[in-house]
Amino acid sequence: MLTHMLAHSIPDLLPAKNGEEPTIQFLLEVVEILTNYVRKTFDRSTKVLDFHHPHQLLEGMEGFNLELSDQPESLEQILVDCRDTLKFTYEIAPVFVLMEQLTLKKMREIIGWTNGDGDGLFSPGGAISNMYSVMVARYKYFPEVKTKGMSAAPRLVLFTSEHSHYSIKKAGAVLGFGKENGYVPLFVNATAGTTVYGAFDPINDIADICEKYNLWLHVDGAWGGGLLMSRKHRHKLSGIERANSVTWNPHKMMGVPLQCSAILVREKGILQGCNSMCAGYLFQPDKQYDVTYDTGDKAIQCGRHVDIFKFWLMWKAKGTIGFEQHIDRCLELSEYLYNKIKNREGYEMVFEGQPQHTNVCFWYIPPSLRVMPHGDKRREKLHMVAPKIKAMMMECGTTMVGYQPQGDKVNFFRMVVSNHAVTKSDIDFLIDEIERLGHDL
Amino acid sequence: MLTHMLAHSIPDLLPAKNGEEPTIQFLLEVVEILTNYVRKTFDRSTKVLDFHHPHQLLEGMEGFNLELSDQPESLEQILVDCRDTLKFTYEIAPVFVLMEQLTLKKMREIIGWTNGDGDGLFSPGGAISNMYSVMVARYKYFPEVKTKGMSAAPRLVLFTSEHSHYSIKKAGAVLGFGKENGYVPLFVNATAGTTVYGAFDPINDIADICEKYNLWLHVDGAWGGGLLMSRKHRHKLSGIERANSVTWNPHKMMGVPLQCSAILVREKGILQGCNSMCAGYLFQPDKQYDVTYDTGDKAIQCGRHVDIFKFWLMWKAKGTIGFEQHIDRCLELSEYLYNKIKNREGYEMVFEGQPQHTNVCFWYIPPSLRVMPHGDKRREKLHMVAPKIKAMMMECGTTMVGYQPQGDKVNFFRMVVSNHAVTKSDIDFLIDEIERLGHDL
Numbered sequence: 086m087l088t089h090m091l092a093h094s095i096p097d098l099l100p101a102k103n104g105e106e107p108t109i110q111f112l113l114e115v116v117e118i119l120t121n122y123v124r125k126t127f128d129r130s131t132k133v134l135d136f137h138h139p140h141q142l143l144e145g146m147e148g149f150n151l152e153l154s155d156q157p158e159s160l161e162q163i164l165v166d167c168r169d170t171l172k173f174t175y176e177i178a179p180v181f182v183l184m185e186q187l188t189l190k191k192m193r194e195i196i197g198w199t200n201g202d203g204d205g206l207f208s209p210g211g212a213i214s215n216m217y218s219v220m221v222a223r224y225k226y227f228p229e230v231k232t233k234g235m236s237a238a239p240r241l242v243l244f245t246s247e248h249s250h251y252s253i254k255k256a257g258a259v260l261g262f263g264k265e266n267g268y269v270p271l272f273v274n275a276t277a278g279t280t281v282y283g284a285f286d287p288i289n290d291i292a293d294i295c296e297k298y299n300l301w302l303h304v305d306g307a308w309g310g311g312l313l314m315s316r317k318h319r320h321k322l323s324g325i326e327r328a329n330s331v332t333w334n335p336h337k338m339m340g341v342p343l344q345c346s347a348i349l350v351r352e353k354g355i356l357q358g359c360n361s362m363c364a365g366y367l368f369q370p371d372k373q374y375d376v377t378y379d380t381g382d383k384a385i386q387c388g389r390h391v392d393i394f395k396f397w398l399m400w401k402a403k404g405t406i407g408f409e410q411h412i413d414r415c416l417e418l419s420e421y422l423y424n425k426i427k428n429r430e431g432y433e434m435v436f437e438g439q440p441q442h443t444n445v446c447f448w449y450i451p452p453s454l455r456v457m458p459h460g461d462k463r464r465e466k467l468h469m470v471a472p473k474i475k476a477m478m479m480e481c482g483t484t485m486v487g488y489q490p491q492g493d494k495v496n497f498f499r500m501v502v503s504n505h506a507v508t509k510s511d512i513d514f515l516i517d518e519i520e521r522l523g524h525d526l
Numbered sequence: 527m528l529t530h531m532l533a534h535s536i537p538d539l540l541p542a543k544n545g546e547e548p549t550i551q552f553l554l555e556v557v558e559i560l561t562n563y564v565r566k567t568f569d570r571s572t573k574v575l576d577f578h579h580p581h582q583l584l585e586g587m588e589g590f591n592l593e594l595s596d597q598p599e600s601l602e603q604i605l606v607d608c609r610d611t612l613k614f615t616y617e618i619a620p621v622f623v624l625m626e627q628l629t630l631k632k633m634r635e636i637i638g639w640t641n642g643d644g645d646g647l648f649s650p651g652g653a654i655s656n657m658y659s660v661m662v663a664r665y666k667y668f669p670e671v672k673t674k675g676m677s678a679a680p681r682l683v684l685f686t687s688e689h690s691h692y693s694i695k696k697a698g699a700v701l702g703f704g705k706e707n708g709y710v711p712l713f714v715n716a717t718a719g720t721t722v723y724g725a726f727d728p729i730n731d732i733a734d735i736c737e738k739y740n741l742w743l744h745v746d747g748a749w750g751g752g753l754l755m756s757r758k759h760r761h762k763l764s765g766i767e768r769a770n771s772v773t774w775n776p777h778k779m780m781g782v783p784l785q786c787s788a789i790l791v792r793e794k795g796i797l798q799g800c801n802s803m804c805a806g807y808l809f810q811p812d813k814q815y816d817v818t819y820d821t822g823d824k825a826i827q828c829g830r831h832v833d834i835f836k837f838w839l840m841w842k843a844k845g846t847i848g849f850e851q852h853i854d855r856c857l858e859l860s861e862y863l864y865n866k867i868k869n870r871e872g873y874e875m876v877f878e879g880q881p882q883h884t885n886v887c888f889w890y891i892p893p894s895l896r897v898m899p900h901g902d903k904r905r906e907k908l909h910m911v912a913p914k915i916k917a918m919m920m921e922c923g924t925t926m927v928g929y930q931p932q933g934d935k936v937n938f939f940r941m942v943v944s945n946h947a948v949t950k951s952d953i954d955f956l957i958d959e960i961e962r963l964g965h966d967l
Contacts, residue, residue: 134926209827234704259826388651481573
């Protein structure tokens with residue numbers, strides 16, 4: 086539900102590059118797998134489940150390989166993966182629990198934590214992932230809050246930058262933190278890819294301070310975490326391996342359909358400690374399989390939507406290398422846009438220098454404003470330009486691009502590219518369209 | 527991921543009663559609508575969106591009627607609804623926002639709040655909905671906690687019953703409440719349909735106390751809320767209209783696929799007050815349409831998964847009357863099970879009297895235990911029976927049924943029916959299977 090450019094995007098599950106038919110053909114084969122599955126559910130002579138222990142699944146029984154690799158699999162193999170997955174979905178869905186476990190470990194390895202050790206969960210969005218990070222930090226330093234409430238701790242406060250996502254502030258309000266002077270610092274959020282500018286906080290510098298004062302360091306990489314997949318761009322998150330927790334949303338820059346967000350924590354077992362209520366009537370310890378795989382009590386949710394499958398399947402289909410290409414391509418397209426407009430008549434960039442992420446923030450100045458002296462009157466008029474152009478774009482149905490003010494800066498366009506099917510001519514079209522609609526304002 | 531009976535269940539979207547082919551046929555037509563939509567996304571000559579104002583959609587433009595009614599629509603009309611919905615999905619997805627608005631209002635009417643007025647949201651599960659209720663209660667009585675933290679309020683405590691869902695306790699831990707004597711009561715949770723027994727707390731009696739002491743009354747109807755759809759069974763929730771907030775999960779008793787949970791609040795606008803952070807860079811007030819429809823800042827999430835569409839479409843397809851039939855049928859099947867085993871040799875019921883919900887809780891006593899005197903040894907043995915039978919069921923793949931201990935009661939089976947495609951012979955099969963597998967234990 087965010088205001089990104091939606092120009093002709095489709096969920097980017099497929100490696101098919103040559104147009105629509107391979108995509109449609111593949112989708113129809115998936116549909117056939119599913120309809121066969123539905124047919125089977127009508128047949129009471131078939132088994133309800135084909136039980137296997139989690140460790141058997143992990144060991145690749147019946148040739149089902151859950152591991153993620155660098156290279157993409159063939160579409161044929163992806164269909165096999167779909168069929169295999171359906172075989173093992175029952176009760177607490179062990180196959181999805183294992184997919185989560187393997188994928189979270191892979192993400193922690195990419196962050197740079199030793200052996201990919203640590204903890205993690207998929208949560209319903211970056212705001213909730215950020216909230217988990219604050220909860221875990223509070224539990225780490227003041228575990229007694231879990232049973233005694235906030236009054237068992239000193240008055241605590243969180244640190245975050247003005248440009249950080251509002252969910253950090255919201256987590257503070259929800260969890261009962263205050264925002265007053267004199268409170269005790271607990272937690273610092275560094276943003277890797279701010280919402281508006283796509284800026285990366287200097288993680289190493291912040292980590293130095295956190296180490297010195299013994300504070301929890303969280304990196305909100307909801308938007309910028311995807312750059313970790315790129316050898317070219319991951320240096321922008323240097324120091325992330327020093328964080329205590331990381332939010333990373335595959336449903337943003339990596340093109341996974343909403344919702345798919347991960348909270349990753351460096352300390353093993355801490356989510357369980359923080360959130361478990363040990364409800365024996367839901368998490369039975371005397372099951373016939375190894376219940377250490379159960380993740381239910383780590384979450385603040387009870388039942389959880391299966392967000393992992395689409396991500397896992399996409400990873401299988403693209404390979405690690407495919408995500409890297411995806412990221413590099415999106416950043417290249419943004420660079421193309423930036424280079425096209427940075428010195429073009431009628432454009433002003435909102436911040437200096439080349440964007441760090443795909444966010445290109447700019448004002449379009451219609452000819453009537455180009456001759457106006459700078460001052461309040463021009464500011465007022467400029468503030469109206471982006472909303473007017475956007476409204477016309479929507480009425481025409483030709484394209485869409487987000488805008489917003491930021492601090493004392495009046496409304497500007499923020500163009501982001503997260504779909505690598507965008508082409509340079511789409512970017513050209515966007516600029517032509519802004520000029521066509523905005524020329525006479 | 528809950529341990530319910532999964533015997534041959536399919537998501538119950540369709541009114542088709544005569545077997546598999548109408549279902550498959552309908553699904554294939556939906557697939558065709560979707561593949562045509564995907565094809566269109568490849569075609570850069572088509573419009574990105576076909577803009578209409580929210581109020582135009584509400585007024586039923588182009589014949590698209592969002593209202594929910596008592597009677598089911600035809601499958602033909604459901605296909606039309608799917609096509610219409612796809613026309614209006616762009617940016618913050620106004621069509622889904624409107625579906626949410628209409629559906630939440632309908633749910634509030636069914637609860638019995640005047641004119642269906644109030645507030646509400648779909649959230650990622652009942653645990654989060656329950657957490658919202660505590661947050662809103664805290665905001666109502668101590669709004670300064672939002673900015674100053676829990677230290678701005680006295681030490682607060684929540685009341686809930688021992689059999690209530692653990693998410694109430696979890697919400698207390700997350701939000702910084704304590705569980706000590708001497709704290710000030712703020713909030714009372716009454717459960718409509720407990721997880722294990724399916725028991726309904728006496729809402730009117732609890733409401734009397736809440737009114738007397740000026741406490742927030744929440745009804746956790748995650749599991750039992752569905753009974754509101756039934757003229758025969760809704761009396762079990764008498765007094766629910768006196769609650770300040772209600773959790774109601776269509777993804778449980780009403781058969782909507784996970785996740786689909788609603789938090790409903792009697793006071794209008796309070797979710798916005800409680801949770802808004804007014805992030806101008808995301809929720810632009812100067813859009814060309816009426817931004818009072820924007821729900822983003824009411825939630826603790828930022829982006830939200832679209833949970834409403836499947837529920838809305840199911841309501842269209844079944845009608846209010848279809849949900850009533852669904853609920854009545856499930857309770858009838860449970861009654862059948864209860865009547866079958868209550869006096870049968872080898873069975874003991876866990877609680878006295880007829881179940882209020884579909885939860886039938888019972889021990890199966892294998893012949894070897896029937897002759898043992900009551901005492902610790904028998905208890906120990908009986909505790910092992912349900913897990914052993916369940917393990918054998920899973921190994922055989924014939925059926926599954928949940929079990930758990932509760933308080934000082936050893937492991938017992940809990941059979942629930944939420945799928946109205948279950949038949950009496952499925953219930954017979956379950957009993958036969960328990961006896962076949964458990965006879966020699």
